[in-house]
Amino acid sequence: MTAKNNIIDGKAFAASLREQVGMLVPAFLEKTGRAPGLAVVLVGDDPASQVYVGSKIKMTRALGMESFEHRLPADTAQEDLNVLVEKLNADDAVDGILVQLPLPDHLDQQEVIDLIDPDKDVDGLTPTSTGRLALGIEGLVPCTPLGSLKLLKDHLGDLSGKDAVVIGRSILVGKPMAQLLLGENCTVTLAHSRTQNLPDVVRRADIVVAAVGRAEMVKGDWLKDGAVVIDVGINRLDPEPGKERGRLVGDVAFAEAAHASAITPVPGGVGPMTIACLLRNTLVAAHRRAGLPDPEGI
Ligand code: GUN
Numbered sequence: 001m002t003a004k005n006n007i008i009d010g011k012a013f014a015a016s017l018r019e020q021v022g023m024l025v026p027a028f029l030e031k032t033g034r035a036p037g038l039a040v041v042l043v044g045d046d047p048a049s050q051v052y053v054g055s056k057i058k059m060t061r062a063l064g065m066e067s068f069e070h071r072l073p074a075d076t077a078q079e080d081l082n083v084l085v086e087k088l089n090a091d092d093a094v095d096g097i098l099v100q101l102p103l104p105d106h107l108d109q110q111e112v113i114d115l116i117d118p119d120k121d122v123d124g125l126t127p128t129s130t131g132r133l134a135l136g137i138e139g140l141v142p143c144t145p146l147g148s149l150k151l152l153k154d155h156l157g158d159l160s161g162k163d164a165v166v167i168g169r170s171i172l173v174g175k176p177m178a179q180l181l182l183g184e185n186c187t188v189t190l191a192h193s194r195t196q197n198l199p200d201v202v203r204r205a206d207i208v209v210a211a212v213g214r215a216e217m218v219k220g221d222w223l224k225d226g227a228v229v230i231d232v233g234i235n236r237l238d239p240e241p242g243k244e245r246g247r248l249v250g251d252v253a254f255a256e257a258a259h260a261s262a263i264t265p266v267p268g269g270v271g272p273m274t275i276a277c278l279l280r281n282t283l284v285a286a287h288r289r290a291g292l293p294d295p296e297g298i
Helices: 011-031 047-062 078-091 109-115 127-135 143-156 174-183 199-202 269-290
Strands: 039-043 067-071 096-099 163-167 187-191 207-210 227-232
Touching: 011 047, 011 096, 011 143, 011 187, 011 269, 039 047, 039 078, 039 269, 047 067, 047 269, 067 078, 078 109, 078 174, 109 174, 143 174, 143 187, 143 207, 143 227, 143 269, 163 174, 174 187, 187 199
Parallel strands: 039 067, 039 096, 163 187, 163 207, 207 227
Antiparallel strands: none
16 A cells, blocks of 8 residues: 555545535525624734635635635734624624634734634634533534544544544644544543653554644654554645745655555645634534524534
8 A cells, every 4th residue: 555545635525515514505594694604813914824814715705604804914902803803702793703823922812712702613712612622512613623533534434442642732733632532432642742752652543643733743653554644734844956935744754654544645634624614613603603403414
């Protein structure tokens, strides 16, 4: 087997999830008289964030959902950002609020997140959403781990009893990923920068989720035969001579992973799932806010 023929095609899965979400929009519109609405807030001009936010807005509109775009200057005051979030909380046309991270250094990220109405927290980052996830009760779950879990379940079916190692303990990915896998009855290890003997820890895993943001850190000989690998990292290498931009690679040395049962590529693996799950979460939040049952099959 080569790493090429056992790729988990996140791009195709995400396209199909977006299509399913899009097909449910007209019924919501008919029942409520309005389309589900997503507000995206971007502070400053970080180039990567600009690209992500642009894609989120485009794809929201492509599904017939309402997109509310708020681009604020890099020197926006905390109070002004807080006031905007409060306004979005009070706006009935807004079902989901996403404040793109990272925020410029002078802003307190947690303070803003804490203000978001948990019912509109399509990023799943508020203390209420985090608590609901930990308790295993209904809430909204962060998009990247949710997308990763969908890919894992699609590939493996039941995850019960699997040994899962998550590398990275961020609030956006590592911590919620560990909770989701625990909820699927995996035996979960949450590894991080202080973990001792990381290669041996990873060698135990049936499921590896790498979310550290370090190019090709996880080597092929860290992966046991037949492991399923979800690579959340998106890292740009230095450009090769004569090239303007370096290649995008994940946190896993992809070419060394031929003995894995399956692996997500970078790009085209987890990345597209994040936006698809954001749209999914927006549709789910809209249904719950309207007192409708959760849409099925997504
Ligand atoms: N920055 C990178 N990924 C994300 C995400 O999923 N949500 C938010 N809010 N910011 C991000």
